[in-house]
Every structure is written in structure tokens, then in C-alpha cells.
Amino acid sequence: MHALRKHIHPGWLIIAPLLVLVVALYLGPILNILWLSVTDPEPGFGNYAKLGESDALLRILWTTVRICIITTMFSVTLGYSIAYAMVHCHQRQKNYMLTLLLVSFWISILVRTFSWLMLLGRKGLVNVTLEDIGLIAEPIAFMRNEFGVLIGMIHYMIPYAVLPLLVSMQALDKRVMDASSNLGATGAQTFWRIYLPLTTPGLVASTLLVFILSLGFYVTPAVLGGGKVLMVAEYISVQLLVTLKWGTAAMLAALMLFGVLAMLWIMSRFMKLSTVFGGAAR
Amino acid sequence: MQDKQFMKEMLTDGAHAYKEGRMDRRTFLALCGASGVALSAVMAGDAEAAADHVVMWNWGGQSEECHGSAIGDAFTASTGKGLKFDTSGPLEGKIKEMVDSGNVTADVADADLFNAVSLGPTGHLEPIDYSVVSKDKTLPGYALEYGVSVILYGYAFVYDTEAYGDNPPQNWADFFDTAKFPGMRSLYKWANGSLEAALMADGVAGDALYPLDMDRALAKIKSIKEDSLYWGSGSEAHSMCVNGEVTMGMIWQNRGRNIENDTDGRFKLVNNQAMAMPGAYIVPKGNPAGAAVMQFIATAQEVPAQLALLDCLGMTPSNPAAFGEIPEDQQDYAITSAKNIDKIVYNDPEWWGENGGDAVNAFLEAIS
Amino acid sequence: MADLANTGSLQIRDVSKMFGTFRAVDGVTLDIERGEFLTLLGPSGSGKTTLLMMIAGFLDITQGDIALDGASIADVPAEKRNFGMVFQGYALFPHMSVRDNIGYALSVRKRSASEIKARVDEMLDLVQLQEFADRKPTQLSGGQQQRVALARALCFAPPVLLLDEPLGALDKKLRVEVQEQLKDIHRRVGTTFIYVTHDQEEALSMSDRIVIMRDGAIEQVGTPVELYERPATKFAASFLGKSNFITQGDKTYALRPEKIDLRLGQGGSDARVSGTIRSITYFGSMQRIIVDSVQGDEIEVDIDVWRNQEALTEGAKVDLLWQEAAAVELHDT
Numbered sequence: 001m002h003a004l005r006k007h008i009h010p011g012w013l014i015i016a017p018l019l020v021l022v023v024a025l026y027l028g029p030i031l032n033i034l035w036l037s038v039t040d041p042e043p044g045f046g047n048y049a050k051l052g053e054s055d056a057l058l059r060i061l062w063t064t065v066r067i068c069i070i071t072t073m074f075s076v077t078l079g080y081s082i083a084y085a086m087v088h089c090h091q092r093q094k095n096y097m098l099t100l101l102l103v104s105f106w107i108s109i110l111v112r113t114f115s116w117l118m119l120l121g122r123k124g125l126v127n128v129t130l131e132d133i134g135l136i137a138e139p140i141a142f143m144r145n146e147f148g149v150l151i152g153m154i155h156y157m158i159p160y161a162v163l164p165l166l167v168s169m170q171a172l173d174k175r176v177m178d179a180s181s182n183l184g185a186t187g188a189q190t191f192w193r194i195y196l197p198l199t200t201p202g203l204v205a206s207t208l209l210v211f212i213l214s215l216g217f218y219v220t221p222a223v224l225g226g227g228k229v230l231m232v233a234e235y236i237s238v239q240l241l242v243t244l245k246w247g248t249a250a251m252l253a254a255l256m257l258f259g260v261l262a263m264l265w266i267m268s269r270f271m272k273l274s275t276v277f278g279g280a281a282r
Numbered sequence: 283m284q285d286k287q288f289m290k291e292m293l294t295d296g297a298h299a300y301k302e303g304r305m306d307r308r309t310f311l312a313l314c315g316a317s318g319v320a321l322s323a324v325m326a327g328d329a330e331a332a333a334d335h336v337v338m339w340n341w342g343g344q345s346e347e348c349h350g351s352a353i354g355d356a357f358t359a360s361t362g363k364g365l366k367f368d369t370s371g372p373l374e375g376k377i378k379e380m381v382d383s384g385n386v387t388a389d390v391a392d393a394d395l396f397n398a399v400s401l402g403p404t405g406h407l408e409p410i411d412y413s414v415v416s417k418d419k420t421l422p423g424y425a426l427e428y429g430v431s432v433i434l435y436g437y438a439f440v441y442d443t444e445a446y447g448d449n450p451p452q453n454w455a456d457f458f459d460t461a462k463f464p465g466m467r468s469l470y471k472w473a474n475g476s477l478e479a480a481l482m483a484d485g486v487a488g489d490a491l492y493p494l495d496m497d498r499a500l501a502k503i504k505s506i507k508e509d510s511l512y513w514g515s516g517s518e519a520h521s522m523c524v525n526g527e528v529t530m531g532m533i534w535q536n537r538g539r540n541i542e543n544d545t546d547g548r549f550k551l552v553n554n555q556a557m558a559m560p561g562a563y564i565v566p567k568g569n570p571a572g573a574a575v576m577q578f579i580a581t582a583q584e585v586p587a588q589l590a591l592l593d594c595l596g597m598t599p600s601n602p603a604a605f606g607e608i609p610e611d612q613q614d615y616a617i618t619s620a621k622n623i624d625k626i627v628y629n630d631p632e633w634w635g636e637n638g639g640d641a642v643n644a645f646l647e648a649i650s
Numbered sequence: 651m652a653d654l655a656n657t658g659s660l661q662i663r664d665v666s667k668m669f670g671t672f673r674a675v676d677g678v679t680l681d682i683e684r685g686e687f688l689t690l691l692g693p694s695g696s697g698k699t700t701l702l703m704m705i706a707g708f709l710d711i712t713q714g715d716i717a718l719d720g721a722s723i724a725d726v727p728a729e730k731r732n733f734g735m736v737f738q739g740y741a742l743f744p745h746m747s748v749r750d751n752i753g754y755a756l757s758v759r760k761r762s763a764s765e766i767k768a769r770v771d772e773m774l775d776l777v778q779l780q781e782f783a784d785r786k787p788t789q790l791s792g793g794q795q796q797r798v799a800l801a802r803a804l805c806f807a808p809p810v811l812l813l814d815e816p817l818g819a820l821d822k823k824l825r826v827e828v829q830e831q832l833k834d835i836h837r838r839v840g841t842t843f844i845y846v847t848h849d850q851e852e853a854l855s856m857s858d859r860i861v862i863m864r865d866g867a868i869e870q871v872g873t874p875v876e877l878y879e880r881p882a883t884k885f886a887a888s889f890l891g892k893s894n895f896i897t898q899g900d901k902t903y904a905l906r907p908e909k910i911d912l913r914l915g916q917g918g919s920d921a922r923v924s925g926t927i928r929s930i931t932y933f934g935s936m937q938r939i940i941v942d943s944v945q946g947d948e949i950e951v952d953i954d955v956w957r958n959q960e961a962l963t964e965g966a967k968v969d970l971l972w973q974e975a976a977a978v979e980l981h982d983t
Contacts, residue, residue, distance in 0.1 A: 054647075056647035060650065114521075117521075117525065121525055121527055122525075122526060123526035144511050175737045175741035176742075178706075178728070178737070179737055179802075181729040182708075182729070182734070183729075183754050183755035183758065183806070184730075184732065184758050184806065185729055185758040186729060186758070193754075193758070194743060197745045198744070198745060222514055226511035226512060227469075227471040227512020227513065227514065227649060227650075228507075229650065230647075230649075230650030235646070238472070238642065240375045241376060242373060242375065242638075242639070243640070244374055244375055244400070244639055245643070246375075
């Protein structure tokens, strides 16, 4: 007991009940999912074998990954520019931009999704205007296809991309950039050699956040995709709620979980993840 | 999960036995201890079972108000029991989850009749007590062991009168004919109705649809995929028409009237070959109100309740005794009205209950 | 490398800087000679850092002109001025090794790898950090980081090196050591150093010339000895060292505490002022004595302990003596 005390900080005893609870509440459902994926409808790896048998499942997974990658690329790139502008403009404009960003952050996803239909639908503001001024004869199909899904998702994800970047950029010592230009670096050299590397942890955090959130997207693809863009999250929900193929749903959920974990693992090979999640850069 | 269900049943039985004096207190407590359940939890659950109300599980919104006025009031008047609502939407997976978890909080779910076919044999539903509920007050074939149809809704379509002018589409064959009737269509995303419409369009007779020829139906669906959108909810189907995204839309027939009104008559409902869907009441296994819920279902079958639901929600009566009472202004919209009843076809809940899951997946895979 | 033999003089002509309506720098005119170690000394808000930032090119000049060797650089952007700079807090690149930090200026000028390596090695020698070349800045002590910053700023042989409170983050003992190294490096490289500090001891011990600044303007310019011995204003006298102020008629004189002698008893014919000892504070090598003069002034006297044979006590009556030249007449009454 004494020997134990020496090694275990007494603080752990205080948080132990909470820790156990948290672990149980996190691990319990995850283990349940993994269990379901190898037991429902019958024991074995039949659910996983479906991946090899069904082109449709692979197509759904590929659609999901493709849309998530494109969404992440655009949201993070746009988010980077927005965060950069916010950090480098005057305080008043910055507050203004932050307010706009948070307002769009707080608006329900349904409202945002349907607003895009109002704007870019077949009879939406943009198409009607373009037709009225004679620029186009037929409405442009912005919505109810993969392009529409991307517009909706990128728009939704931009605030998520901006916030980690904003934190990362605000934490930068401006003098480091001054030092670079003082040493003769051009603006572009300073950006590529100093600014970008120093904001990389924020960039990675933002990329991970957006990508992982995108994987779980459901409402926007369902509505803006016109039913034709089927992503994993919606497919899982249908398997759970409508077709009662819980084993398939669990298998896909497990697959996404392992996919994300694998991604984090690969990332951790290249950089310390603690710097991404707010730890000190070393 | 099954174990938990068994445990609860055992304890509830035990609680009854204890109350009636058939089991001594020590034995009952030992039983509770053995299953790790506090005494109060079982007694409370038991007390709930003797509740003075039934809980209806539906989709909320207007249907909450309408179920209250059309059925709840009459039910309360005759039994003295109230009606409460759970509006979280009784999808098949949620019913299964609720029963499996052993924490059943709803008495009757406003669901589809095919849910009774898929969930009944797996032990998730209470059988319908046909000594209280009447098999004659619904259409033949729609009174099943684990569920009874109390209303009908239908898959019909609306079309844009300005797009098609003097030569409007009249049946599913026209709906699927994009050469003769160009423009975007919308179909139901979860296969139901869409598959049948495709087969009818392909020349299958309305009374010879089942078992569905999936390959043939999906081929037909795919043939107009480029010109199709798919909706997942009634409001989405509605907005696709009202916002001019489609020129022809499959819809739930009870939405037809609203779409006609919201487009000032530009869109028109076609009930020819409409697919009648038996909306059903089903009872989750171990429902808290117990047998009292059968009285509620019986009340819903009565002609006044049937007509009130039609008036309030646009849901068509399934009790043949009510067909003749459908008022004049509903003749065009109610699919079992004298005007429509000879033109409609009937959904087979048995086929859907047994094959629905695979059909939905095959459909989703075909359209995505 | 540029030939430093004939470059590195700066001409600052009537330079002002406005922030909105606030005049941060007010009409500064100053000539800085090639190879000089010049210190801008002043309290915070005196405009010394603002002036430095205008010289570096990080701030625009509102009015006036700055020239290098006679040619205006007012419109030359910071990255084209070729001035080295050591920043407050050093502003090292945290993601680069010491070697890459030091070689950065040559690297962005697209010099060959071998040239960069040779020059960086030379700089590592200069600041004695050879064995730390592959460390990251965060793995170094404060003093080592300061030397990396210096090496980085000197690597491309700038004609002028600007130092913004470079020792501010170091503890007192280390600071004295680094001052020595800085002076040594200055002698060896021959670059013009412009050094900003609010620490008067630092300014006195290192500089060829000191510019005392106050409210955006130059208060006084001179060598350390000139400024200490002949302060022109009350502000200069009190900011650089300690000073008593003695008023005679309409004239005010500055009088350093260590230039006053003290004798027990009152009324000596050579006494300049008589008074009573209020307090004595002992510092080991010297003691600080506060005297209330009969005229009502408070006069501080610093006396070496060894000189003080007679025991002084609080409340004792004393005469104060000083040489005529020790009292410096001030010009800002």
C-alpha cells in the first residue's frame, strides 16, 4: 500500500470514480458496437465480408470519403484565408467578422440547408436572376446533386475550420514575422517558410476536425443531394431505423471509427498530436 | 438484451404475485436481489402499468392535435383514461430498441402495417386482441395478428398543369415516360410505393404486383434516374413541387390538397393507380397501459373517428362503413371515396414486412 | 559580404511619427556614425522603440527623413534595408534549428549551401554556440537564445544592427556577462549598433554615445561621461544616475550624491549647506545618508564607508561640502 502510494499521486484517487464513469460511458457503447458488428444477425465476420461482396457498399464509402476530402480541402483553405484576414485586420472589423462567423455557426443546419435551396435551386434567386437577364436559358443545376452537397457542407464546415486556425494564428508572435522580413525575406518567403509551418498545428487540427465531422454528415447530403448522394452516416441510420440491419450498421460504424483512428495514427507518425490539440509546440 | 427483458418480466410477474399474496416478501426480495434490481424500481414500473392513460407514439406536429380530437376525446369519454403523446417517430428500429432495452414507455405506435409483419414474429409486439378490436372495421387482409390498419394513406402523384397543358399525365406509365412528358420527377427515397409505381408503369397489373419483381422495378427506376429527385419526408416532397424543382412528383396523397392550394392550382393531384398504404396501430411488447390500449384502437376504428382523421389530417378511412360517409369536398382526395376506390391498388404488408429491409437497401443502392 | 569599412552611418532628419493624434516621435534629428555603439535611453513611452522601428522599416515615417550613408531609405521596405535586428524576446523561429535560424538571411537570399554553412559556422564561433547548432531554440537557455538572435542578425553582415531591449529577459547577473560579450562582438564586427534600453547602467557601461529620450523628443545626446557629468536638464540628471537638485536664486543645480562630503558639526566656513541627518542606510561599500538642510531641502549623500571615521548617528548636525564644479547648472527651470 505504501509502495503504491509512492507511485500513484493521491489526486488520482479523487478523480478515479469520474474516470471510471467516463471510461465506462465511452468504452461501453463502442464495445457494444464492435460486438454487434460480429454477432448480428449471426456470429462471425459476415458483416465485414459484405464489403468484399457488395459494390454498393464500397461505392457509398467511396462517395463519403471523396466528399469529405473535397469538403475538407475547400473548408480549410477558405477557413485559412478567413482566419488570416481576421487576425490581420483592425479590431473592429475582426469583431464584425467573428460575429458573422458565430451567427452562421449557430444557425440550425436545416435552415442553412434550405436557404441554399432558396438561393441556388432551380427556381432559386440566382437562377431566376440569371434567366431574367438572359445569361442562361436553362437553370443551372447547383442543387440536388453532389455539387450542391459540397456547397452545403463546405459552408457548414467553414466556421469549424476557422476557429482552430484563428486560435493558432492569434498565438503567433508577430515579431517572428517581423524578424523574417528584417532578415530580407519577401512576403511570400515569410509565409511559406515561417507563417505556414508555425500555423501547421492549427491547420492539422482544423483538417482533422472538419474531416471527422464531415464523415458523420447526414442532413445536408440527404437534402441537397436530391436523394442521389448517399453517405455512410445516412446509410447507417437507415440500417438502424428502417431496415433493422444493425449488424451492417455496426460494421460501418466500426469501420469509420477505425478509419479515423488510423488517420490519427498516421498523423502521429509525422508530428506530435499534442501540439495539434493545444499542447506546447516543441 | 433479451436477458434483461426476461428479467423484467420475471420481476413484474413476481411483483404481481407478491401483491396478490402468492409469494412471500422474502422470496420476492431475493428475486430482486438476484437480478440486481431495487424493489422500488419494479414496483414503480408496475404502478405505471396501471396508469390512467395510454401513450401514443407518433410523429408529432398536426397529427398530435388531430389524434387527440379525433380519437382521444371519445376514448376518454368511454373509458375515463387519458391520451398522452410521444412524438419522436416510431421507426421500426426505435421500436425494436425500446422493447429490447426493456424500458417500454409507449402503448400504441402510429406505424405501417408491414412493421407488424416484421416486428411481430420477433417478439417485439403485443398481438391485437380481436375480441375488442374488430376485423370487420378495416379492409380485408389489413387486420393482422400484430397490427391493424386504422387509416390509409397513399402514393399518388401531382403534375404541373402549365408544363403539360391539354395532354396531362394520367397514370404511372406517363409518370415514367420522360420522352412524352419531359421534366424532373420526384420519388419516395425509401422504396415504398416507388417500386410498385415503376412496375405498373412497366405494364404489371395493379392486382398482380406481389411478389415484387425487384430487378424489373429497379431497371425502370434507373431508366429515369437522370430526371429524378428523391425525397425522404412529406415536407420535402411538398417543397420540391411548390418550389418548382419538379414538374411531376410522387407524393403522399394526403399532401395533395395542400400542394394544389399552395400552388394556386398549378399542380394537380392524380389518384389513378394510387397505391393504398395501410397505416396501422401496433403495440410494443410489454406496453405500460396493458390491455387498455385495445379499447383505444377499437375507438379509432369507429366511423366518427375515421371521418375526423380525414377531416383533420387528410388520412383516408380504412373502415368500409366510413367510405360512404366521405363528404363531397373530400371525394377527389380520399382514395377510398366512391370517386377513387375503383382506381386504386393495394399495398401488401406481408411482402413488405418480409422483404422491406432488402428492398430499401437495393433501392438506395440503385439511386445513389 | 558587404564592405563595412565605409558604410553604416545614419542620418535622421526631423523625424516624427503620429499615431492618430498622438505624437509618438517628435522632430528627432540625429547623426549616427559608422561603427558607433549608440544607445537610445528613455522610460517607456519615450518614443525610443518607435524610432527604432522606423529605422528598421516596420513603421512608416510620418514626417522627416532617414538616410543611410546619405541616401534616403524612407521608402525602402524593411526586407530591403539590410539592417540586422535583435528583437525583444528574440523572435527566433521556433520550428528551425539554431543553424537554420542563423542561416535564414542567407538562405532567403538564395546563397549556396556551402557558403551558408561556412558563414553560419563562423557566426557560431563568434557567439560560441558550436555544439548547439542542431538544437531547437526552446532547448536553449535565455542567454544562449540571445546569442542566437545576435548571430542571426549579424550573419548577413548588415551595416547597421538594431537591438530592441535585447537583455530585458535575462536575470541581472547574466546580463552583466552578456553586456561584456556584446561589447566584444561590437568591437570585432565593426557594425553600427543602435541599442534601445530603459536600463541606465546598461547604457552607461556599453555605449559610445547615449541619446536620452523623453516624450518623443531628444532630451540630450552625449558620451556616457558627458551625460553623467554634465546633465543639461533635471530629467537627464535624474534618469541617468541619481541627483540632488539645489536651488540658488533663480538657478537650479544638479549635484550627484557621491560628490558631496559630510562633516560632523555645523557652521564651518567652507560649508555650503548645513543640516541634520534624517536617516542612514548601510550598503556595505558605501552608506546613503539623507540630510534635511536648514533651507528645507532634502539632500542625499553617498559616502564610502572607509572614509567615514567618525560615527554618524541619525539626528546629528552636519555640514555638507562639495567642489564648485560638482554642482551643474541646469537649463530647464
